[in-house]
Amino acid sequence: xxxxxxxxxxxxxxxxxxxxxxxxxxxxxxxxxxxxxxxxxxxxxxxxxxxxxxxxxxxxxxxxxxxxxxxxxxxxxxxxxxxxxxxxxxxxxxxxxxxxxxxxxxxxxxxxxxxxxxxxxxxxxxxxxxxxxxxxxxxxxxxxxxxxxxxxxxxxxxxxxxxxxxxxxxxxxxxxxxxxxxxxxxxxxxxxxxxxxxxxxxxxxxxxxxxxxxxxxxxxxxxxxxxxxxxxxxxxxxxxxxxxxxxxxxxxxxxxxxxxxxxxxxxxxxxxxxxxxxxxxxxxxxxxxxxxxxxxxxxxxxxxxxxxxxxxxxxxxxxxxxxxxxxxxxxxxxxxxxxxxxxxxxxxxxxxxxxxxxxxxxxxxxxxxxxxxxxxxxxxxxxxxxxxxxxxxxxxxxxxxx
Amino acid sequence: xxxxxxxxxxxxxxxxxxxxxxxxxxxxxxxxxxxxxxxxxxxxxxxxxxxxxxxxxxxxxxxxxxxxxxxxxxxxxxxxxxxxxxxxxxxxxxxxxxxxxxxxxxxxxxxxxxxxxxxxxxxxxxxxxxxxxxxxxxxxxxxxxxxxxxxxxxxxxxxxxxxxxxxxxxxxxxxxxxxxxxxxxxxxxxxxxxxxxxxxxxxxxxxxxxxxxxxxxxxxxxxxxxxxxxxxxxxxxxxxxxxxxxxxxxxxxxxxxxxxxxxxxxxxxxxxxxxxxxxxxxxxxxxxxxxxxxxxxxxxxxxxxxxxxxxxxxxxxxxxxxxxxxxxxxxxxxxxxxxxxxxxxxxxxxxxxxxxxxxxxxxxxxxxxxxxxxxxxxxxxxxxxxxxxxxxxxxxxxxxxx
Numbered sequence: 001x002x003x004x005x006x007x008x009x010x011x012x013x014x015x016x017x018x019x020x021x022x023x024x025x026x027x028x029x030x031x032x033x034x035x036x037x038x039x040x041x042x043x044x045x046x047x048x049x050x051x052x053x054x055x056x057x058x059x060x061x062x063x064x065x066x067x068x069x070x071x072x073x074x075x076x077x078x079x080x081x082x083x084x085x086x087x088x089x090x091x092x093x094x095x096x097x098x099x100x101x102x103x104x105x106x107x108x109x110x111x112x113x114x115x116x117x118x119x120x121x122x123x124x125x126x127x128x129x130x131x132x133x134x135x136x137x138x139x140x141x142x143x144x145x146x147x148x149x150x151x152x153x154x155x156x157x158x159x160x161x162x163x164x165x166x167x168x169x170x171x172x173x174x175x176x177x178x179x180x181x182x183x184x185x186x187x188x189x190x191x192x193x194x195x196x197x198x199x200x201x202x203x204x205x206x207x208x209x210x211x212x213x214x215x216x217x218x219x220x221x222x223x224x225x226x227x228x229x230x231x232x233x234x235x236x237x238x239x240x241x242x243x244x245x246x247x248x249x250x251x252x253x254x255x256x257x258x259x260x261x262x263x264x265x266x267x268x269x270x271x272x273x274x275x276x277x278x279x280x281x282x283x284x285x286x287x288x289x290x291x292x293x294x295x296x297x298x299x300x301x302x303x304x305x306x307x308x309x310x311x312x313x314x315x316x317x318x319x320x321x322x323x324x325x326x327x328x329x330x331x332x333x334x335x336x337x338x339x340x341x342x343x344x345x346x347x348x349x350x351x352x353x354x355x356x357x358x359x360x361x362x363x364x365x366x367x368x369x370x371x372x373x374x375x376x377x378x379x380x381x382x383x384x385x386x387x388x389x390x391x392x393x394x395x396x397x398x399x400x401x402x
Numbered sequence: 403x404x405x406x407x408x409x410x411x412x413x414x415x416x417x418x419x420x421x422x423x424x425x426x427x428x429x430x431x432x433x434x435x436x437x438x439x440x441x442x443x444x445x446x447x448x449x450x451x452x453x454x455x456x457x458x459x460x461x462x463x464x465x466x467x468x469x470x471x472x473x474x475x476x477x478x479x480x481x482x483x484x485x486x487x488x489x490x491x492x493x494x495x496x497x498x499x500x501x502x503x504x505x506x507x508x509x510x511x512x513x514x515x516x517x518x519x520x521x522x523x524x525x526x527x528x529x530x531x532x533x534x535x536x537x538x539x540x541x542x543x544x545x546x547x548x549x550x551x552x553x554x555x556x557x558x559x560x561x562x563x564x565x566x567x568x569x570x571x572x573x574x575x576x577x578x579x580x581x582x583x584x585x586x587x588x589x590x591x592x593x594x595x596x597x598x599x600x601x602x603x604x605x606x607x608x609x610x611x612x613x614x615x616x617x618x619x620x621x622x623x624x625x626x627x628x629x630x631x632x633x634x635x636x637x638x639x640x641x642x643x644x645x646x647x648x649x650x651x652x653x654x655x656x657x658x659x660x661x662x663x664x665x666x667x668x669x670x671x672x673x674x675x676x677x678x679x680x681x682x683x684x685x686x687x688x689x690x691x692x693x694x695x696x697x698x699x700x701x702x703x704x705x706x707x708x709x710x711x712x713x714x715x716x717x718x719x720x721x722x723x724x725x726x727x728x729x730x731x732x733x734x735x736x737x738x739x740x741x742x743x744x745x746x747x748x749x750x751x752x753x754x755x756x757x758x759x760x761x762x763x764x765x766x767x768x769x770x771x772x773x774x775x776x777x778x779x780x781x782x783x784x785x786x787x788x789x790x791x792x793x794x795x796x797x798x799x800x801x802x803x804x
Contacts, residue, residue: 005601005630006570007662011513017668020471047464056676057459062449064646069422099501099648102670111413115517115539131669137517137539168408199407228407244466244675246501260413266422267533268504272674273646274458 013134018127018359025342026353034346037385039373040338040353042177042323046241046296048282049289055281056274067273069265071097071249075276078283079249085287086209088221094253096261099271100246101207101235106132108231108250111260112168112201113138119203120162120170122153124326124360124367126177126205141167142362147328147370150317151179156190163194169201170194174217175208178360178372179326180301180319182217192223202226207235207248208322210290213298215320221251228254238323239290240282245275296379297323303379307386311393313401325373326357332398334358334371345392352385352392369400415536420529420737420761427744428755436748439787441775442740442755444579444725448643448698450684451691457683458676469675471667473499473651477678480685481651487689488611490623496655498663501673502648503609503637508534510633510652513662514570514603515540521605522564522572524555526728526762526769528579528607543569544764549730549772552719553581558592565596571603572596576619577610580762580774581728582703582721584619594625604628609637609650610724612692615700617722623653630656640725641692642684648674649681698781699725705781709788713795715803727775728759734800736760736773747794754787754794771802 019041026036070076076092083090098104105128113119115137121129123142133140141162145151153159159170170191174183183191195202204220220230235248250261304325305318313330331337334356341351357370373389375382393399421443428438472478478494485492500506507530515521517539523531525544535542543564547553555561561572572593576585585593597604606622622632637650652663706727707720715732733739736758743753759772775791777784795801 005603005656006514007658008513008516008519008570010516011659011662011665014662014665014669016665017471020668041468043465043468045465048466052466053461059455063445063447064450064454064644066443066445066645069419099674100670106670110537111410112408114410114412117410128669128671131666135512135666135669136537168410201407242466243468244672246672246674254407256409257413260409260416263413263416263418264533264537266419267416267530267537268502268508269530270646270648272501272648272677274676274680275674278676 010134010137014131019355022338022342022353025339029342029351033349035350036342037350037352037377037381037388039375039377039385040355042238042374042376043243044238044241044323044376046293048241049286051285052240052242052245052278052282056278059274059277064273067270067276069270070262071095071271072273072276072280075280078280082283083251086219088219090251093255093258094251096250096258096265097271097276098248098250100237101205101233101248102128102132104233104235104248104250105129105205106135107261107264108203108233109133109138110136110264111257116166117168118164118166120159120167122172123363124151124178124357124370126173127359129171130362140362144363144366145179147315147317147326150319151176151181151326153183153187153190156194159190160194163198163200167198167200169203171203171205173205175211175321177208177322178324178355180322180324182212182215182321185218188218188220188223192226195229196225201229201231203231203233205233207233207238210239210294211297211323212321213294213301217321231257236279236283240286242279242282245279246272247275247279297375299379300375300377300382301325304373304375304382304386307383307390311390323375325375326370327373328370330393330400331369331396332400333368336398337396338371340396341392345395347388347391350384350388352388354389412536412539416533421757424740424744424755427741431744431753435751437752438744439752439754439779439783439790441777441779441787442757444640444776444778445645446640446643446725446778448695450643451688453687454642454644454647454680454684458680461676461679466675469672469678471672472664473497473673474675474678474682477682480682484685485653488621490621492653495657495660496653498652498660498667499673499678500650500652502639503607503635503650504530504534506635506637506650506652507531507607508537509663509666510605510635511535511540512538512666513659518568519570520566520568522561522569524574525765526553526580526759526772528575529761531573532764542764546765546768547581549717549719549728552721553578553583553728555585555589555592558596561592562596565600565602569600569602571605573605573607575607577613577723579610579724580726580757582724582726584614584617584723587620590620590622590625594628597631598627603631603633605633605635607635609635609640612641612696613699613725614723615696615703619723633659638681638685642688644681644684647677647681649677699777701781702777702779702784703727706775706777706784706788709785709792713792725777727777728772729775730772732795732802733771733798734802735770738800739798740773742798743794747797749790749793752786752790754790756791
């Protein structure tokens with residue numbers, strides 16, 4: 001009897017993290033004395049600004065108690081000031097604090113879709129959108145973007161053709177994880193028009209908002225006429241190098257939707273008190289850290305891209321944002337190649353760990369010759385990591401175009 | 403167009419917290435200068451043991467980074483030692499760290515049930531089970547327990563009659579929130595037999611494990627033959643007075659199930675790093691705090707119960723666990739009465755806030771004359787709060803049996 005106990009379909013369909021599943025191979029390489037350059041995960045090496053721990057250490061309440069389900073006022077107000085500084089005037093009622101961007105995505109998907117309903121996404125996309133959709137029984141409808149086009153959006157006609165009576169939202173990530181692409185104003189205008197014509201929500205993951213190296217980007221919150229439809233999914237993880245604090249928020253001017261988030265949030269009571277205390281202090285102090293951080297990441301991007309362009313057969317356009325480069329590699333199977341780099345290859349006792357592209361696609365077969373490179377190391381380390389990658393490709397038995 | 407944008411059914415069905423919806427009335431009473439005794443929410447006033455903040459303050463990593471999706475080793479190992487101390491031998495692979503008991507409940511429900519499948523629960527139950535079930539499209543099948551019986555389980559036949567081909571699990575809460583009832587060994591034996599006969603998971607919410615004032619209770623993890631079916635949903639919130647840290651775990655020896663939890667967990671990356679660091683230190687140091695804490699709560703329970711028995715028309719049995727008493731009150735409508743206590747009544751500028759019973763039932767109409775009293779104040783304060791409650795009932799226009 002025991003062995004026949006069923007798991008639910010969503011538990012069985014739930015994919016293992018494509019980024020994290022190479023971890024055992026990386027650990028094994030390290031045990032063999034090989035230095036591994038981690039370009040596989042978006043964990044910044046930038047120091048968390050001290051305001052966070054200073055505020056946490058100064059916390060003197062005798063009881064670590066439940067906070068409000070919406071979030072602590074002190075944190076919500078710091079976020080309102082932050083968005084105000086971006087030219088986005090908000091009231092506290094427009095901000096709902098979440099346990100990381102992850103919970104923001106989950107709540108937003110669950111609030112706008114029934115099981116079986118659809119959200120349009122652009123492939124490649126942040127791999128965990130898949131997981132949250134599976135938990136909610138929601139169908140992601142992927143539209144392809146391509147390395148040759150710098151992963152910019154398909155045409156207005158192509159996007160519109162994907163809208164069905166079951167479509168409830170378009171989900172964008174801007175600047176984009178995994179591609180680094182920053183949407184142009186004309187692309188945002190396309191999204192806006194389609195959303196208005198078809199009454200769709202625009203769920204916009206803007207966690208990399210500050211990471212823009214050329215030009216600028218706009219939040220969907222500032223698109224005219226989209227006040228009831230624009231929902232921003234946000235996180236402090238990247239901009240404050242605070243991944244381990246799990247602090248994020250959902251922002252919307254749609255009061256009915258904010259009411260739904262509050263009810264979802266009441267079920268899980270609240271988010272962590274100390275993390276909110278630290279985050280509030282950081283948001284108020286943090287903007288001074290952005291400019292030097294962006295300069296540093298621009299150097300890393302330039303170094304990574306420059307080295308990448310030296311590898312014969314690699315296809316990519318220089319991305320303008322986030323801290324990722326998605327590229328097509330001249331290999332038969334990037335999953336096998338990424339594993340091989342850890343198991344069978346080293347260059348002077350060093351190797352490079354990358355995130356294979358397939359995990360960022362919902363469509364089977366797509367992304368098999370692509371990889372995401374997170375330039376979260378110092379520029380010279382990125383340069384060396386890509387040099388090793390090139391040597392790996394050169395030596396790889398499954399190399400294409402030899 | 404904008405005003406017709408639909409919310410999902412689950413967003414519309416999601417109930418507002420029945421405990422939290424009285425908060426504005428309580429706040430208004432305070433603004434009128436009335437002291438409010440909070441028996442409405444399970445927020446302990448006990449000080450969080452200093453080991454938690456000591457460990458947090460001592461954290462010296464430069465980057466607050468992502469941790470493992472399963473949880474930090476240091477925290478998992480502290481939990482393995484904690485369960486070992488309870489006579490439950492576990493390996494680290496049997497423990498999955500969650501963002502509070504809330505996430506443990508969500509993951510467990512999602513992993514064992516398809517949308518439309520059923521979990522048997524006993525009414526009254528922890529109100530948020532409802533919310534998590536709605537998010538997952540899961541049907542809770544409630545079986546009534548009654549004040550007159552001390553809210554103990556119905557008969558084996560009654561429970562078994564509720565099992566259908568769509569039943570996947572029985573969900574128990576032991577010691578119980580909201581009733582304070584501790585399951586007897588014969589009741590656990592009934593659950594075990596039914597689970598074995600029908601191949602059901604037993605999801606056991608044991609967050610009040612230490613709060614037992616007479617007799618003892620057993621974890622489902624120690625029930626023979628249930629190794630593949632027993633799943634414990636746990637939280638540090640109550641036993642360490644750590645509600646605001648959102649630290650919990652799921653414990654199971656079913657490896658397939660643990661694999662599903664890991665995949666769910668990878669989607670949301672990890673739980674908060676600092677909170678795990680603090681919690682690990684606390685779990686290792688914390689058991690010395692239990693005995694004096696339980697003595698304190700026993701005094702509170704006795705004071706609360708004793709005063710309650712002085713109110714004519716109140717029905718309840720003395721509960722043996724948790725820090726709640728569920729009681730039938732001689733009022734027409736406990737929701738209206740609870741609101742009235744805040745809006746229209748005071749006794750020497752003091753009043754008492756209670757949690758109306760209806761929020762703890764899924765069956766419409768049940769619990770309308772019941773309330774949950776959380777004895778989370780000092781014994782003398784509990785005594786005074788119940789005295790005020792009695793005077794309120796006496797003065798209430800909707801009093802029954804006048």
